[in-house]
Amino acid sequence: MQEPMHECKYNPGFMRDTLIPQVGIITDIRTETPDVKTFRVEAPGGGKLFEHMPGQCAMVCAPGVGEAMFSITSSPTNQHYQEFSIKRCGVLTEHLHSLKAGDEILVRGPYGNNFPVETELKGKNLLFIAGGIALAPLRSVINYCLDNRENYGDIDIVYGSRSADDLVQRREIEEVWSKIPGVNVHLTIDRPQDGWDGHVGFVPSYLQELAFDTNRTAILCGPPIMIKFCLQGLKEMGFAMEQVYTTLELRMKCGVGKCGRCNIGTKYVCKDGPVFRFDQVDELPNEY
Amino acid sequence: MYKIQKENLKALYAAIAAEDDLFLPVRSAGQVNFGLWTQEAEADIDTLKTVKSAKDIFFPQSENLYQVHRQEGKMNVQGAELCRKPFVVFGIRGCDVKGMEVLDKVFLSEPVDSYYAARRQMGTLVAMACGRPETSCFCKVFGVDCAAPAGDVITWLVGDTLYWEPKTEKGEALTAKVAQLLEKTDASAVEAEKQNIRAIVEKLPYSHLSLDKWGAAAADKNFDSPLWEQLYTPCLACGTCTFVCPTCQCYDIKDYNTGNGVQRYRCWDSCMYSDFTMMAHGNNRNSQMQRFRQRFMHKLAYFPANNDGMFSCVGCGRCVDKCPGHLNIVKVIKAFEKEGV
Numbered sequence: 249m250q251e252p253m254h255e256c257k258y259n260p261g262f263m264r265d266t267l268i269p270q271v272g273i274i275t276d277i278r279t280e281t282p283d284v285k286t287f288r289v290e291a292p293g294g295g296k297l298f299e300h301m302p303g304q305c306a307m308v309c310a311p312g313v314g315e316a317m318f319s320i321t322s323s324p325t326n327q328h329y330q331e332f333s334i335k336r337c338g339v340l341t342e343h344l345h346s347l348k349a350g351d352e353i354l355v356r357g358p359y360g361n362n363f364p365v366e367t368e369l370k371g372k373n374l375l376f377i378a379g380g381i382a383l384a385p386l387r388s389v390i391n392y393c394l395d396n397r398e399n400y401g402d403i404d405i406v407y408g409s410r411s412a413d414d415l416v417q418r419r420e421i422e423e424v425w426s427k428i429p430g431v432n433v434h435l436t437i438d439r440p441q442d443g444w445d446g447h448v449g450f451v452p453s454y455l456q457e458l459a460f461d462t463n464r465t466a467i468l469c470g471p472p473i474m475i476k477f478c479l480q481g482l483k484e485m486g487f488a489m490e491q492v493y494t495t496l497e498l499r500m501k502c503g504v505g506k507c508g509r510c511n512i513g514t515k516y517v518c519k520d521g522p523v524f525r526f527d528q529v530d531e532l533p534n535e536y
Numbered sequence: 537m538y539k540i541q542k543e544n545l546k547a548l549y550a551a552i553a554a555e556d557d558l559f560l561p562v563r564s565a566g567q568v569n570f571g572l573w574t575q576e577a578e579a580d581i582d583t584l585k586t587v588k589s590a591k592d593i594f595f596p597q598s599e600n601l602y603q604v605h606r607q608e609g610k611m612n613v614q615g616a617e618l619c620r621k622p623f624v625v626f627g628i629r630g631c632d633v634k635g636m637e638v639l640d641k642v643f644l645s646e647p648v649d650s651y652y653a654a655r656r657q658m659g660t661l662v663a664m665a666c667g668r669p670e671t672s673c674f675c676k677v678f679g680v681d682c683a684a685p686a687g688d689v690i691t692w693l694v695g696d697t698l699y700w701e702p703k704t705e706k707g708e709a710l711t712a713k714v715a716q717l718l719e720k721t722d723a724s725a726v727e728a729e730k731q732n733i734r735a736i737v738e739k740l741p742y743s744h745l746s747l748d749k750w751g752a753a754a755a756d757k758n759f760d761s762p763l764w765e766q767l768y769t770p771c772l773a774c775g776t777c778t779f780v781c782p783t784c785q786c787y788d789i790k791d792y793n794t795g796n797g798v799q800r801y802r803c804w805d806s807c808m809y810s811d812f813t814m815m816a817h818g819n820n821r822n823s824q825m826q827r828f829r830q831r832f833m834h835k836l837a838y839f840p841a842n843n844d845g846m847f848s849c850v851g852c853g854r855c856v857d858k859c860p861g862h863l864n865i866v867k868v869i870k871a872f873e874k875e876g877v
Contacts, residue, residue: 265650267789267802268602268615292610311604311611311798312791337816352611354604471817498820499813501789504647507805508786509813511834512820514755514841533759535820535830 266504269309269354270297275329277349280416281409283336284381285345286321289355290329297355300324302365302388303495303523306357307503308332310347314340317500317518320358321384323391333384333416359503360522363389363467363493365396372465373401377478379451379470380409383416385495385522386469394428401430406458408436408451412444434458452477460485466492479526489526496521496529496536512536537726538700538711538718545581545698549573549626551714556660557623559593561586570625581627581693584670585854589782590632593625594655595639597779598803601651601789605797618654624710626662630685631675631852633663635782637686638850641843642785660706663687665733667694672853674742674866680850683733694729701726742853742866749872752841759833763871768828770861775806777855777864783835783848786812807831832868 276288291297300306300320309315316338322331336345347353363369374393378386393400405425409415415435426433436447436454447454451474466487468478475494482492498510498517505519513532515521529536540548552558553573561580562571568583570590600616636656643652666673666682675682684690688707692699700718702711711718737743749758778784788805791798805812807830813821821827839848849865856864 264615265601266647267649268613271611271613309800311800312793314791315789341816354611354613497815497817499815501787501805505645506642506649506785507788507802508807508834509805511830511838513759514838531756533833535826 266356267502269307269356272297272353272355274347274349274351274353277347280333280418281414284333284414284416285336286331286333286417287344287347287353288322288329288331289353295328296326296330298358300330300358301362302392303360303362303385304358305360305503305518305522306330306332306355307359307500308334308340308344309354309356310340310343311354313343315354315501316340317359317503319385319388319495319522321387323388323395325392325395333381333387335381357503359518361520363523365389365392369393369465370399371401373463374403375460375464375466376403376405376407377451377455377466377468377470378405378407379474380414381416382469382471383407386467387417387420389467390425394425394431397428397430402464403428403431404434404458404460404464405431406434406436406451406455408438408454410438412437412441412446450474450477452481455481456484462486462488462491464491468492468494489530492526493523494526494529495523498536537721537723539721540698540700540718542693542696542698544717545579548714548717549579550575551717552624552626552710555622555713557621558626559590559623560626570628573626581664584629584666584668584673585852585857587854587858588780589635589852589854590625590628591635591639591782591784593623594636594659595643595652595785598801599651600799600801603794603797603799616651618650619658620654622658622660624660624662627664627691628661628687629664629666629852630680630682631673631850632782633661633686634675634678634680634850635852636661638783638839638846638848639785641839641846660689660710661687662689662691662707662710665690665692665729667692667729667733669733669736669740670853671741672856673737673740673851674745674853675851676737676740676743677745677747678847678849678851681734682737683730692726692729694725697725699723699726699729742851742856745866745869746873747836747847747869750836750840750847750869751845752837754837755833755841758837758872759829761872763875764825764829767863767868767871768825770863771808771824771828772861773808773810773824773827774860775808776858776860778806778808778831779804780854780858782850782852782854807834832865835865836869 272289278286305317318332321333496517500510500518501507503518505516510517558573561568563578563580568580569586602615605612643649663685688704702708786805787802789802835848
C-alpha cells in the first residue's frame, strides 16, 4: 500500500501525490510472442503494489527512458502480483523488453474505470472478442469471471492474431480456459500455417460464422479496423450498442484527467475510461 | 478601506518581502512579467498585462515532481518538497484571478494535485483593478468585473494613490502585517474609479461578444461545423496562445538525468503541437485543424460541460495580442455568432 508522503510541516494533510510512483520488482518475465512479453510485478516486500479492478490501468515508468499507461492484465483475484503484457513498439517498450527478472521499475495507479463485473456483467452470458495484444485488458476480466464462475453464464472467447506465434497467453488459453465447463474458446489466425489445425481467417468473419445469439454481453478489444468490422457484424446479429463494451486508448501523461492529452469531447480516457459502452463511444467526437 | 501613496510602495514591498516571498509585475529585458521582488527589481504596476499570466507562480512552466536515486542498486523515490513558504502575489488583475478559479477546478478536483494545492494554500492574492482596460480585453464576457476583481485584497491605483481593501482572512492578515504603512480612508475615490472603469469596459470593442452558441450544449453541436476548416488556416502551431493563457493547463512529464539520478519534472505542453497526442500506433488528432478545434472546443464547450457552465477562457486578450497569425478566440466566437449552427 502507498506510504505516506514525507513530512511537510507547513502543509499537513497532504497525501503523497498520485504522480509519485512506487518501486516495483519484476519477479518474472514470460515471452509470449516475438514482440510481446508478460511482466510480473510485485512490491519490494512481496505482494501487490495496490488493488485494482478488471480493466484498470497503471503507469509504468523506467526512469530516464519514459513512462506510459498499460492495462493490468492479471485479475484482481490474483492475491500475489500484478502482470502487464507489453508489446515492443517504441522507446520505452523496447527498454522494458531488455529488463530481467529482479530488475526494478516504477509503477503508479491504478487509474481509470473498470469493466462492470459486479453490476451490468453479473449473471450474463459473456462474449469476449479480441485481436492481438488486445487480449491483455480482457484477460483481467476473463480470469476475474472464471474465478467467480458462479456469477456469470456461458463464456465465449473469440481471439485471433496474425499467426499462431502471435497469440498472447496461448498456454493459459489452451491449458486453463479451454478446460473450464461452459467456456468456449474460438481461436483464429489470419493466414494458414504449418502445425495449425484451427480456424483461419480474420476475427470479424469468424465472428459472423459463429453467429452468436444476442442473449449475451459482448466485450470487444482490438485494432481499430477489427473493432470497426466486428461492431458491424454484431449489429447485423442484432446486438444493441448498449450490450457491447470496449476500451479506448489515447496518449496519456498524468493518468488523472489533468494533463489534457487524452481529452476527447467531455471525457478524459484515463479517468472516465478506458472502459466505454459503444452507445457512450457513439456520443464522443470522432477523434479516437 | 486603506490607502498608501505610490511613492511609498517600495516600503510596502519591502515590508511584505521581509517575511513572505513577494511576486509582482517586474520589468526585465523590455518585458513585464511576474517575478520575485528584490530591492533592485524594477516593479511595474502601470503596465496592464504582463506578457505571461500569473499562472506560473502556482503552476510553474517547469517543476520537479520527484527524484529517483539508485542506492546500492535499489531505486529510491523522493517526492519534491511542496511549497512551504507563504507568499504574496501583488498586482494580479481580475482576469488572472478568474484564471486561478479555472485552474482550481482542474488541480483541486480529486485527486488533488498537491504541488498546486500547496501553493494555493501559501499564496495571498493582492488583486489590482484595471484603471485602463485595453482594446484586446473582453473579461466582461466571462463575468469578470475588472473594476472590482476577486482576490484576498483588492487595490485600486487612482492617480498617485493606491487604495487597499482586504476581502478575506488571508487579506486581513496581510493588512495587519503592513498596517503601519497604510492609512484609513473612505471609499468615495474608489467608487468613482469603479464607475470610470466600467464606463470604459462598456465601450471596448469585444465587451459584448455573445456566448449563446457556446457552453455545455455546444459540445455536440459545434464539433462538425465547417467553420473550423476556414478558421484554422493561419495557425502556425507555435503554441504561443497556450503559453500566455491563464487557463491552459496541459502538461508533459519528462526526465532529466542529473548525473546523480533522474529528476522527473512536468512542464507546460500545448495541444497545438503535432506530437501532443502521438502514440506508437498513430495520432488521433492528425491535422492542425483538429488540434485548433480541440483548443477552442475545450475552452468553450467541453470545460463548461464538466464544470457547471464555467468557461475556460477569462477574456484577458493575451492570445489576441500575441498570435503571429492574428488568430484568436475572439475570431472563433464571432464566426460562430454569425454563422454557427
